[in-house]
Amino acid sequence: MIVPTFSDRSIPLFRAKSARQAMAEVGTSIEDVFRVDKPLSKYSYLYDISDTDESGKPKPTPKKNDSVALFKYLDSEFYGKISIGRPAQTFSVVFDTAWSNSWVPSSQCSFLNIPCMLHNKYNHKKSLSYQENGTAFVVNLGWSNLTGFLSTDDINLAHLKIKNQTFAEIVSVPLLYLFSKADGVLGMAYSSFSVDGVLPFFYNLVKQNLVAQPIFSFYINNDRTTDRAGNLFLGGADPKHYNGSMTFVPVTEKAYWQFKMSGVFIEVNVNTSVPFCVNGCDAIIDTSTTVISGPAKEVDRLNTILVAVPLALGRYKISWGGFELCLSAFVATDLAAPYDNLWALGAAFIGQYYTEFDLGKNRIGFAESYQ
The missing domain is CATH 2.40.70.10 (Acid Proteases)
Structure with missing residues:
Protein backbone atom coordinates (compact mmCIF):
# COMPACT_ATOMS: atom_id res chain seq x y z
CA MET A 1 0.00 0.00 0.00
CA ILE A 2 1.27 3.44 -0.88
CA VAL A 3 0.82 6.00 1.86
CA PRO A 4 1.05 9.64 0.77
CA THR A 5 3.27 11.84 2.88
CA PHE A 6 3.01 15.58 3.31
CA SER A 7 5.74 18.06 4.05
CA ASP A 8 6.03 21.82 4.13
CA ARG A 9 6.64 23.53 0.83
CA SER A 10 7.61 27.17 0.34
CA ILE A 11 6.44 28.96 -2.77
CA PRO A 12 8.08 32.36 -3.35
CA LEU A 13 5.76 35.28 -3.99
CA PHE A 14 6.77 38.33 -6.02
CA ARG A 15 5.23 41.77 -6.04
CA ALA A 16 4.13 42.73 -9.54
CA LYS A 17 4.30 46.32 -10.74
CA SER A 18 1.04 48.19 -10.51
CA ALA A 19 -0.62 49.45 -13.67
CA ARG A 20 0.38 52.99 -12.76
CA GLN A 21 4.04 52.00 -12.22
CA ALA A 22 4.24 50.11 -15.50
CA MET A 23 2.70 52.97 -17.46
CA ALA A 24 4.88 55.57 -15.73
CA GLU A 25 7.99 53.72 -16.93
CA VAL A 26 6.95 54.24 -20.55
CA GLY A 27 5.74 57.81 -20.01
CA THR A 28 1.99 57.20 -20.29
CA SER A 29 -0.85 57.21 -17.78
CA ILE A 30 -4.23 55.72 -16.97
CA GLU A 31 -5.80 58.91 -18.34
CA ASP A 32 -4.20 58.19 -21.72
CA VAL A 33 -5.54 54.64 -21.75
CA PHE A 34 -9.09 55.80 -21.10
CA ARG A 35 -8.71 58.54 -23.69
CA VAL A 36 -7.73 56.23 -26.55
CA ASP A 37 -9.55 53.02 -25.50
CA LYS A 38 -13.28 53.80 -25.47
CA PRO A 39 -14.46 50.34 -24.22
CA LEU A 40 -12.25 50.75 -21.13
CA SER A 41 -13.39 54.30 -20.45
CA LYS A 42 -16.54 53.07 -18.68
CA TYR A 43 -14.27 51.88 -15.83
CA SER A 44 -12.63 55.26 -15.34
CA TYR A 45 -14.72 55.90 -12.24
CA LEU A 46 -12.55 53.28 -10.46
CA TYR A 47 -9.54 55.57 -10.69
CA ASP A 48 -9.06 59.04 -9.27
CA ILE A 49 -8.12 60.82 -12.48
CA SER A 50 -10.08 64.01 -11.95
CA ASP A 51 -8.37 67.39 -11.66
CA THR A 52 -10.99 68.49 -9.10
CA ASP A 53 -11.83 67.47 -5.55
CA GLU A 54 -15.21 66.30 -4.22
CA SER A 55 -16.51 69.88 -4.03
CA GLY A 56 -15.57 70.53 -7.65
CA LYS A 57 -12.64 72.81 -6.82
CA PRO A 58 -9.32 72.32 -8.67
CA LYS A 59 -6.89 70.09 -6.80
CA PRO A 60 -3.84 72.06 -5.62
CA THR A 61 -0.57 71.02 -7.20
CA PRO A 62 1.97 70.23 -4.48
CA LYS A 63 4.94 72.58 -4.38
CA LYS A 64 8.28 70.83 -4.04
CA ASN A 65 11.98 71.03 -4.63
CA LEU A 234 14.92 73.31 -8.70
CA GLY A 235 12.96 75.39 -6.20
CA GLY A 236 15.77 76.65 -4.00
CA ALA A 237 19.37 75.92 -3.02
CA ASP A 238 20.82 72.73 -1.56
CA PRO A 239 22.86 73.64 1.57
CA LYS A 240 24.73 70.33 1.61
CA HIS A 241 26.67 71.51 -1.44
CA TYR A 242 27.95 74.86 -0.16
CA ASN A 243 29.71 76.35 2.81
CA GLY A 244 28.54 79.39 4.77
CA SER A 245 25.99 81.90 3.56
CA MET A 246 25.24 83.26 0.10
CA THR A 247 26.63 86.51 -1.25
CA PHE A 248 24.06 88.09 -3.56
CA VAL A 249 24.42 90.48 -6.48
CA PRO A 250 21.49 92.10 -8.34
CA VAL A 251 20.74 91.22 -11.94
CA THR A 252 21.51 94.31 -14.02
CA GLU A 253 19.99 93.23 -17.33
CA LYS A 254 17.09 90.78 -17.51
CA ALA A 255 18.19 88.91 -20.60
CA TYR A 256 21.23 86.91 -19.60
CA TRP A 257 21.81 86.40 -15.88
CA GLN A 258 23.99 89.51 -15.92
CA PHE A 259 25.57 91.47 -13.07
CA LYS A 260 28.28 94.05 -12.39
CA MET A 261 31.74 92.72 -11.53
CA SER A 262 34.06 95.11 -9.72
CA GLY A 263 37.30 93.48 -10.83
CA VAL A 264 39.34 90.41 -11.74
CA PHE A 265 42.66 89.71 -10.03
CA ILE A 266 45.43 87.23 -10.75
CA GLU A 267 47.59 86.51 -7.73
CA VAL A 268 51.20 86.35 -8.92
CA ASN A 269 52.56 85.68 -5.44
CA VAL A 270 51.52 86.18 -1.83
CA ASN A 271 52.12 89.94 -1.94
CA THR A 272 51.33 90.78 -5.57
CA SER A 273 48.20 90.57 -7.68
CA VAL A 274 47.52 91.92 -11.16
CA PRO A 275 44.14 93.64 -11.74
CA PHE A 276 41.86 93.32 -14.76
CA CYS A 277 38.42 94.82 -15.42
CA VAL A 278 39.86 97.78 -13.49
CA ASN A 279 36.88 100.14 -13.68
CA GLY A 280 34.32 97.37 -13.36
CA CYS A 281 32.67 95.37 -16.11
CA ASP A 282 29.64 93.30 -16.97
CA ALA A 283 29.55 89.56 -16.35
CA ILE A 284 27.12 86.71 -16.93
CA ILE A 285 26.85 83.19 -15.55
CA ASP A 286 26.88 80.75 -18.47
CA THR A 287 26.18 77.14 -17.51
CA SER A 288 26.58 75.97 -21.12
CA THR A 289 30.34 76.47 -21.15
CA THR A 290 33.24 75.13 -19.11
CA VAL A 291 35.50 78.17 -19.47
CA ILE A 292 35.77 81.78 -18.33
CA SER A 293 35.72 84.10 -21.32
CA GLY A 294 36.46 87.80 -21.51
CA PRO A 295 37.58 90.66 -23.77
CA ALA A 296 40.47 89.58 -26.00
CA LYS A 297 42.93 92.25 -24.81
CA GLU A 298 42.32 91.45 -21.15
CA VAL A 299 42.46 87.68 -21.58
CA ASP A 300 45.59 87.88 -23.77
CA ARG A 301 47.38 89.78 -20.99
CA LEU A 302 46.04 87.43 -18.33
CA ASN A 303 47.21 84.30 -20.18
CA THR A 304 50.62 85.89 -20.75
CA ILE A 305 51.00 86.11 -16.96
CA LEU A 306 50.05 82.43 -16.76
CA VAL A 307 52.77 81.70 -19.38
CA ALA A 308 50.10 80.27 -21.68
CA VAL A 309 50.64 79.95 -25.44
CA PRO A 310 47.92 81.02 -27.92
CA LEU A 311 46.11 78.36 -29.93
CA ALA A 312 43.08 78.75 -32.22
CA LEU A 313 39.58 80.06 -31.40
CA GLY A 314 40.74 82.14 -28.44
CA ARG A 315 42.18 79.15 -26.54
CA TYR A 316 45.58 78.91 -24.83
CA LYS A 317 47.71 76.00 -23.66
CA ILE A 318 49.87 75.93 -20.56
CA SER A 319 53.24 74.18 -20.78
CA TRP A 320 55.94 73.62 -18.18
CA GLY A 321 59.42 72.21 -18.73
CA GLY A 322 58.57 71.29 -22.30
CA PHE A 323 55.43 69.35 -21.31
CA GLU A 324 51.92 70.45 -22.26
CA LEU A 325 49.97 70.45 -19.01
CA CYS A 326 46.49 71.67 -19.89
CA LEU A 327 44.36 74.25 -21.65
CA SER A 328 43.88 77.56 -19.91
CA ALA A 329 40.38 78.10 -18.50
CA PHE A 330 40.50 81.70 -19.77
CA VAL A 331 39.29 82.20 -23.34
CA ALA A 332 39.44 85.38 -25.42
CA THR A 333 36.31 86.72 -27.12
CA ASP A 334 35.80 89.68 -29.41
CA LEU A 335 32.20 90.85 -29.03
CA ALA A 336 30.57 93.95 -30.46
CA ALA A 337 29.18 96.73 -28.26
CA PRO A 338 27.43 96.75 -25.84
CA TYR A 339 28.95 93.38 -24.88
CA ASP A 340 32.57 94.27 -25.71
CA ASN A 341 33.59 94.27 -22.03
CA LEU A 342 31.51 91.23 -21.08
CA TRP A 343 32.94 88.34 -19.08
CA ALA A 344 31.17 84.95 -19.12
CA LEU A 345 31.73 82.71 -16.10
CA GLY A 346 31.23 79.02 -16.89
CA ALA A 347 31.91 75.76 -15.07
CA ALA A 348 35.50 76.76 -14.25
CA PHE A 349 33.91 79.35 -11.93
CA ILE A 350 30.77 77.44 -10.86
CA GLY A 351 32.94 74.49 -9.87
CA GLN A 352 34.37 76.70 -7.12
CA TYR A 353 31.23 78.65 -6.22
CA TYR A 354 27.76 77.18 -5.79
CA THR A 355 25.48 79.48 -7.77
CA GLU A 356 21.84 80.34 -7.08
CA PHE A 357 19.55 82.04 -9.63
CA ASP A 358 16.64 83.85 -7.96
CA LEU A 359 14.01 84.75 -10.54
CA GLY A 360 11.66 86.20 -7.92
CA LYS A 361 14.14 88.72 -6.51
CA ASN A 362 16.22 89.10 -9.71
CA ARG A 363 19.50 88.29 -8.04
CA ILE A 364 22.34 85.76 -8.20
CA GLY A 365 23.85 84.15 -5.11
CA PHE A 366 27.34 82.70 -4.66
CA ALA A 367 28.80 80.51 -1.93
CA GLU A 368 31.94 78.41 -1.69
CA SER A 369 31.20 74.89 -2.93
CA TYR A 370 31.76 71.72 -0.95
CA GLN A 371 33.84 69.33 -3.08
Whole structure:
Protein backbone atom coordinates (compact mmCIF):
# COMPACT_ATOMS: atom_id res chain seq x y z
CA MET A 1 0.00 0.00 0.00
CA ILE A 2 1.27 3.44 -0.88
CA VAL A 3 0.82 6.00 1.86
CA PRO A 4 1.05 9.64 0.77
CA THR A 5 3.27 11.84 2.88
CA PHE A 6 3.01 15.58 3.31
CA SER A 7 5.74 18.06 4.05
CA ASP A 8 6.03 21.82 4.13
CA ARG A 9 6.64 23.53 0.83
CA SER A 10 7.61 27.17 0.34
CA ILE A 11 6.44 28.96 -2.77
CA PRO A 12 8.08 32.36 -3.35
CA LEU A 13 5.76 35.28 -3.99
CA PHE A 14 6.77 38.33 -6.02
CA ARG A 15 5.23 41.77 -6.04
CA ALA A 16 4.13 42.73 -9.54
CA LYS A 17 4.30 46.32 -10.74
CA SER A 18 1.04 48.19 -10.51
CA ALA A 19 -0.62 49.45 -13.67
CA ARG A 20 0.38 52.99 -12.76
CA GLN A 21 4.04 52.00 -12.22
CA ALA A 22 4.24 50.11 -15.50
CA MET A 23 2.70 52.97 -17.46
CA ALA A 24 4.88 55.57 -15.73
CA GLU A 25 7.99 53.72 -16.93
CA VAL A 26 6.95 54.24 -20.55
CA GLY A 27 5.74 57.81 -20.01
CA THR A 28 1.99 57.20 -20.29
CA SER A 29 -0.85 57.21 -17.78
CA ILE A 30 -4.23 55.72 -16.97
CA GLU A 31 -5.80 58.91 -18.34
CA ASP A 32 -4.20 58.19 -21.72
CA VAL A 33 -5.54 54.64 -21.75
CA PHE A 34 -9.09 55.80 -21.10
CA ARG A 35 -8.71 58.54 -23.69
CA VAL A 36 -7.73 56.23 -26.55
CA ASP A 37 -9.55 53.02 -25.50
CA LYS A 38 -13.28 53.80 -25.47
CA PRO A 39 -14.46 50.34 -24.22
CA LEU A 40 -12.25 50.75 -21.13
CA SER A 41 -13.39 54.30 -20.45
CA LYS A 42 -16.54 53.07 -18.68
CA TYR A 43 -14.27 51.88 -15.83
CA SER A 44 -12.63 55.26 -15.34
CA TYR A 45 -14.72 55.90 -12.24
CA LEU A 46 -12.55 53.28 -10.46
CA TYR A 47 -9.54 55.57 -10.69
CA ASP A 48 -9.06 59.04 -9.27
CA ILE A 49 -8.12 60.82 -12.48
CA SER A 50 -10.08 64.01 -11.95
CA ASP A 51 -8.37 67.39 -11.66
CA THR A 52 -10.99 68.49 -9.10
CA ASP A 53 -11.83 67.47 -5.55
CA GLU A 54 -15.21 66.30 -4.22
CA SER A 55 -16.51 69.88 -4.03
CA GLY A 56 -15.57 70.53 -7.65
CA LYS A 57 -12.64 72.81 -6.82
CA PRO A 58 -9.32 72.32 -8.67
CA LYS A 59 -6.89 70.09 -6.80
CA PRO A 60 -3.84 72.06 -5.62
CA THR A 61 -0.57 71.02 -7.20
CA PRO A 62 1.97 70.23 -4.48
CA LYS A 63 4.94 72.58 -4.38
CA LYS A 64 8.28 70.83 -4.04
CA ASN A 65 11.98 71.03 -4.63
CA ASP A 66 13.66 68.59 -6.97
CA SER A 67 17.16 67.79 -8.11
CA VAL A 68 18.36 66.87 -11.60
CA ALA A 69 21.58 64.88 -11.96
CA LEU A 70 24.18 66.44 -14.24
CA PHE A 71 26.71 64.42 -16.20
CA LYS A 72 29.91 65.49 -17.93
CA TYR A 73 31.41 64.61 -21.27
CA LEU A 74 35.20 65.01 -21.70
CA ASP A 75 35.06 67.77 -19.06
CA SER A 76 33.77 70.03 -21.83
CA GLU A 77 30.01 69.61 -21.61
CA PHE A 78 27.49 69.23 -18.79
CA TYR A 79 24.06 67.76 -19.44
CA GLY A 80 21.04 66.13 -17.81
CA LYS A 81 18.13 63.93 -18.84
CA ILE A 82 14.57 64.94 -19.73
CA SER A 83 11.69 63.24 -21.50
CA ILE A 84 9.10 64.78 -23.80
CA GLY A 85 5.57 63.64 -24.55
CA ARG A 86 3.55 60.51 -23.82
CA PRO A 87 4.89 57.86 -24.26
CA ALA A 88 8.17 59.36 -23.11
CA GLN A 89 10.90 60.25 -25.60
CA THR A 90 14.20 60.72 -23.75
CA PHE A 91 16.85 63.36 -24.47
CA SER A 92 20.10 64.64 -23.02
CA VAL A 93 20.08 68.44 -22.77
CA VAL A 94 22.32 71.28 -21.66
CA PHE A 95 20.65 73.49 -19.04
CA ASP A 96 21.73 76.85 -20.43
CA THR A 97 21.50 80.10 -18.45
CA ALA A 98 22.71 82.06 -21.50
CA TRP A 99 19.81 80.90 -23.69
CA SER A 100 16.04 81.27 -23.20
CA ASN A 101 14.56 78.89 -25.77
CA SER A 102 14.51 75.12 -25.57
CA TRP A 103 15.08 72.82 -28.53
CA VAL A 104 15.72 69.23 -29.57
CA PRO A 105 16.38 67.65 -32.98
CA SER A 106 13.28 66.75 -34.97
CA SER A 107 12.47 63.44 -36.65
CA GLN A 108 11.76 65.59 -39.72
CA CYS A 109 15.41 66.54 -40.24
CA SER A 110 17.09 65.30 -43.42
CA PHE A 111 19.19 62.14 -43.33
CA LEU A 112 21.90 64.31 -44.93
CA ASN A 113 22.07 66.37 -41.72
CA ILE A 114 24.63 64.18 -39.93
CA PRO A 115 24.57 65.99 -36.52
CA CYS A 116 20.82 65.41 -36.39
CA MET A 117 21.11 61.78 -37.43
CA LEU A 118 23.61 61.08 -34.63
CA HIS A 119 21.32 62.38 -31.88
CA ASN A 120 17.96 61.44 -30.41
CA LYS A 121 15.10 62.98 -32.37
CA TYR A 122 11.62 64.04 -31.24
CA ASN A 123 8.73 62.54 -33.20
CA HIS A 124 5.56 64.46 -32.38
CA LYS A 125 3.43 61.92 -34.26
CA LYS A 126 4.19 59.40 -31.51
CA SER A 127 3.12 61.66 -28.64
CA LEU A 128 -0.43 61.68 -27.29
CA SER A 129 0.19 65.01 -25.54
CA TYR A 130 1.60 66.86 -28.58
CA GLN A 131 -0.02 70.15 -29.62
CA GLU A 132 0.74 71.68 -32.99
CA ASN A 133 2.22 75.16 -33.23
CA GLY A 134 4.19 75.24 -36.47
CA THR A 135 5.71 78.73 -36.16
CA ALA A 136 9.03 78.89 -38.02
CA PHE A 137 12.06 79.06 -35.71
CA VAL A 138 15.36 80.52 -36.95
CA VAL A 139 18.32 81.60 -34.82
CA ASN A 140 21.53 82.99 -36.29
CA LEU A 141 24.42 81.60 -34.25
CA GLY A 142 26.99 83.69 -36.13
CA TRP A 143 28.70 80.69 -37.69
CA SER A 144 25.48 78.89 -38.70
CA ASN A 145 21.70 78.94 -38.40
CA LEU A 146 19.57 76.83 -36.11
CA THR A 147 16.32 76.26 -38.02
CA GLY A 148 13.11 74.41 -37.34
CA PHE A 149 9.60 75.05 -36.04
CA LEU A 150 7.79 75.37 -32.71
CA SER A 151 5.82 72.58 -31.07
CA THR A 152 4.11 72.16 -27.69
CA ASP A 153 4.20 69.08 -25.47
CA ASP A 154 4.67 67.96 -21.87
CA ILE A 155 8.24 67.81 -20.55
CA ASN A 156 9.26 65.54 -17.68
CA LEU A 157 12.22 66.67 -15.61
CA ALA A 158 13.24 64.59 -12.56
CA HIS A 159 9.86 64.06 -10.81
CA LEU A 160 8.24 67.15 -12.31
CA LYS A 161 5.95 67.35 -15.33
CA ILE A 162 5.75 70.70 -17.12
CA LYS A 163 2.56 70.74 -19.13
CA ASN A 164 2.19 72.49 -22.48
CA GLN A 165 5.79 73.64 -22.86
CA THR A 166 6.59 75.19 -26.23
CA PHE A 167 9.99 74.37 -27.70
CA ALA A 168 11.67 74.17 -31.09
CA GLU A 169 11.95 71.06 -33.22
CA ILE A 170 15.21 71.58 -35.11
CA VAL A 171 15.35 70.25 -38.67
CA SER A 172 18.80 71.66 -39.47
CA VAL A 173 21.34 71.07 -36.71
CA PRO A 174 24.65 72.97 -37.19
CA LEU A 175 27.78 70.92 -37.85
CA LEU A 176 29.39 71.95 -34.56
CA TYR A 177 26.82 69.84 -32.67
CA LEU A 178 28.32 66.77 -34.33
CA PHE A 179 30.73 66.68 -31.38
CA SER A 180 28.12 67.31 -28.70
CA LYS A 181 26.99 64.61 -26.29
CA ALA A 182 23.76 66.47 -25.56
CA ASP A 183 20.87 66.29 -27.99
CA GLY A 184 19.54 69.78 -27.33
CA VAL A 185 19.13 72.69 -24.93
CA LEU A 186 16.77 73.70 -22.14
CA GLY A 187 17.02 77.49 -21.91
CA MET A 188 17.09 79.10 -18.45
CA ALA A 189 17.73 82.77 -19.22
CA TYR A 190 15.12 85.53 -18.91
CA SER A 191 11.95 85.50 -21.00
CA SER A 192 12.85 88.86 -22.58
CA PHE A 193 15.71 87.07 -24.35
CA SER A 194 13.42 84.43 -25.86
CA VAL A 195 12.97 84.07 -29.63
CA ASP A 196 9.31 84.29 -30.78
CA GLY A 197 8.17 85.19 -27.26
CA VAL A 198 8.23 81.57 -26.07
CA LEU A 199 7.92 81.26 -22.29
CA PRO A 200 11.08 79.54 -20.91
CA PHE A 201 10.50 76.25 -19.14
CA PHE A 202 11.46 77.47 -15.63
CA TYR A 203 8.84 80.21 -15.92
CA ASN A 204 6.33 77.45 -16.61
CA LEU A 205 7.55 75.50 -13.58
CA VAL A 206 6.79 78.55 -11.44
CA LYS A 207 3.50 79.31 -13.24
CA GLN A 208 2.28 75.73 -12.79
CA ASN A 209 3.13 75.84 -9.08
CA LEU A 210 5.62 72.97 -9.33
CA VAL A 211 8.43 74.47 -7.23
CA ALA A 212 8.48 75.94 -3.74
CA GLN A 213 10.35 79.09 -4.77
CA PRO A 214 11.21 80.72 -8.13
CA ILE A 215 14.85 79.73 -7.63
CA PHE A 216 17.20 77.23 -9.22
CA SER A 217 20.81 76.46 -8.35
CA PHE A 218 23.82 74.75 -9.89
CA TYR A 219 26.43 72.59 -8.21
CA ILE A 220 29.42 71.44 -10.31
CA ASN A 221 32.00 69.09 -8.82
CA ASN A 222 35.67 68.75 -9.71
CA ASP A 223 35.82 64.96 -9.37
CA ARG A 224 37.60 63.54 -12.42
CA THR A 225 36.97 59.93 -11.36
CA THR A 226 33.27 59.96 -12.24
CA ASP A 227 30.99 61.08 -15.05
CA ARG A 228 28.64 62.66 -12.50
CA ALA A 229 29.13 66.41 -12.77
CA GLY A 230 26.84 67.66 -10.01
CA ASN A 231 23.22 68.71 -10.01
CA LEU A 232 20.64 71.31 -10.90
CA PHE A 233 18.42 72.04 -7.88
CA LEU A 234 14.92 73.31 -8.70
CA GLY A 235 12.96 75.39 -6.20
CA GLY A 236 15.77 76.65 -4.00
CA ALA A 237 19.37 75.92 -3.02
CA ASP A 238 20.82 72.73 -1.56
CA PRO A 239 22.86 73.64 1.57
CA LYS A 240 24.73 70.33 1.61
CA HIS A 241 26.67 71.51 -1.44
CA TYR A 242 27.95 74.86 -0.16
CA ASN A 243 29.71 76.35 2.81
CA GLY A 244 28.54 79.39 4.77
CA SER A 245 25.99 81.90 3.56
CA MET A 246 25.24 83.26 0.10
CA THR A 247 26.63 86.51 -1.25
CA PHE A 248 24.06 88.09 -3.56
CA VAL A 249 24.42 90.48 -6.48
CA PRO A 250 21.49 92.10 -8.34
CA VAL A 251 20.74 91.22 -11.94
CA THR A 252 21.51 94.31 -14.02
CA GLU A 253 19.99 93.23 -17.33
CA LYS A 254 17.09 90.78 -17.51
CA ALA A 255 18.19 88.91 -20.60
CA TYR A 256 21.23 86.91 -19.60
CA TRP A 257 21.81 86.40 -15.88
CA GLN A 258 23.99 89.51 -15.92
CA PHE A 259 25.57 91.47 -13.07
CA LYS A 260 28.28 94.05 -12.39
CA MET A 261 31.74 92.72 -11.53
CA SER A 262 34.06 95.11 -9.72
CA GLY A 263 37.30 93.48 -10.83
CA VAL A 264 39.34 90.41 -11.74
CA PHE A 265 42.66 89.71 -10.03
CA ILE A 266 45.43 87.23 -10.75
CA GLU A 267 47.59 86.51 -7.73
CA VAL A 268 51.20 86.35 -8.92
CA ASN A 269 52.56 85.68 -5.44
CA VAL A 270 51.52 86.18 -1.83
CA ASN A 271 52.12 89.94 -1.94
CA THR A 272 51.33 90.78 -5.57
CA SER A 273 48.20 90.57 -7.68
CA VAL A 274 47.52 91.92 -11.16
CA PRO A 275 44.14 93.64 -11.74
CA PHE A 276 41.86 93.32 -14.76
CA CYS A 277 38.42 94.82 -15.42
CA VAL A 278 39.86 97.78 -13.49
CA ASN A 279 36.88 100.14 -13.68
CA GLY A 280 34.32 97.37 -13.36
CA CYS A 281 32.67 95.37 -16.11
CA ASP A 282 29.64 93.30 -16.97
CA ALA A 283 29.55 89.56 -16.35
CA ILE A 284 27.12 86.71 -16.93
CA ILE A 285 26.85 83.19 -15.55
CA ASP A 286 26.88 80.75 -18.47
CA THR A 287 26.18 77.14 -17.51
CA SER A 288 26.58 75.97 -21.12
CA THR A 289 30.34 76.47 -21.15
CA THR A 290 33.24 75.13 -19.11
CA VAL A 291 35.50 78.17 -19.47
CA ILE A 292 35.77 81.78 -18.33
CA SER A 293 35.72 84.10 -21.32
CA GLY A 294 36.46 87.80 -21.51
CA PRO A 295 37.58 90.66 -23.77
CA ALA A 296 40.47 89.58 -26.00
CA LYS A 297 42.93 92.25 -24.81
CA GLU A 298 42.32 91.45 -21.15
CA VAL A 299 42.46 87.68 -21.58
CA ASP A 300 45.59 87.88 -23.77
CA ARG A 301 47.38 89.78 -20.99
CA LEU A 302 46.04 87.43 -18.33
CA ASN A 303 47.21 84.30 -20.18
CA THR A 304 50.62 85.89 -20.75
CA ILE A 305 51.00 86.11 -16.96
CA LEU A 306 50.05 82.43 -16.76
CA VAL A 307 52.77 81.70 -19.38
CA ALA A 308 50.10 80.27 -21.68
CA VAL A 309 50.64 79.95 -25.44
CA PRO A 310 47.92 81.02 -27.92
CA LEU A 311 46.11 78.36 -29.93
CA ALA A 312 43.08 78.75 -32.22
CA LEU A 313 39.58 80.06 -31.40
CA GLY A 314 40.74 82.14 -28.44
CA ARG A 315 42.18 79.15 -26.54
CA TYR A 316 45.58 78.91 -24.83
CA LYS A 317 47.71 76.00 -23.66
CA ILE A 318 49.87 75.93 -20.56
CA SER A 319 53.24 74.18 -20.78
CA TRP A 320 55.94 73.62 -18.18
CA GLY A 321 59.42 72.21 -18.73
CA GLY A 322 58.57 71.29 -22.30
CA PHE A 323 55.43 69.35 -21.31
CA GLU A 324 51.92 70.45 -22.26
CA LEU A 325 49.97 70.45 -19.01
CA CYS A 326 46.49 71.67 -19.89
CA LEU A 327 44.36 74.25 -21.65
CA SER A 328 43.88 77.56 -19.91
CA ALA A 329 40.38 78.10 -18.50
CA PHE A 330 40.50 81.70 -19.77
CA VAL A 331 39.29 82.20 -23.34
CA ALA A 332 39.44 85.38 -25.42
CA THR A 333 36.31 86.72 -27.12
CA ASP A 334 35.80 89.68 -29.41
CA LEU A 335 32.20 90.85 -29.03
CA ALA A 336 30.57 93.95 -30.46
CA ALA A 337 29.18 96.73 -28.26
CA PRO A 338 27.43 96.75 -25.84
CA TYR A 339 28.95 93.38 -24.88
CA ASP A 340 32.57 94.27 -25.71
CA ASN A 341 33.59 94.27 -22.03
CA LEU A 342 31.51 91.23 -21.08
CA TRP A 343 32.94 88.34 -19.08
CA ALA A 344 31.17 84.95 -19.12
CA LEU A 345 31.73 82.71 -16.10
CA GLY A 346 31.23 79.02 -16.89
CA ALA A 347 31.91 75.76 -15.07
CA ALA A 348 35.50 76.76 -14.25
CA PHE A 349 33.91 79.35 -11.93
CA ILE A 350 30.77 77.44 -10.86
CA GLY A 351 32.94 74.49 -9.87
CA GLN A 352 34.37 76.70 -7.12
CA TYR A 353 31.23 78.65 -6.22
CA TYR A 354 27.76 77.18 -5.79
CA THR A 355 25.48 79.48 -7.77
CA GLU A 356 21.84 80.34 -7.08
CA PHE A 357 19.55 82.04 -9.63
CA ASP A 358 16.64 83.85 -7.96
CA LEU A 359 14.01 84.75 -10.54
CA GLY A 360 11.66 86.20 -7.92
CA LYS A 361 14.14 88.72 -6.51
CA ASN A 362 16.22 89.10 -9.71
CA ARG A 363 19.50 88.29 -8.04
CA ILE A 364 22.34 85.76 -8.20
CA GLY A 365 23.85 84.15 -5.11
CA PHE A 366 27.34 82.70 -4.66
CA ALA A 367 28.80 80.51 -1.93
CA GLU A 368 31.94 78.41 -1.69
CA SER A 369 31.20 74.89 -2.93
CA TYR A 370 31.76 71.72 -0.95
CA GLN A 371 33.84 69.33 -3.08
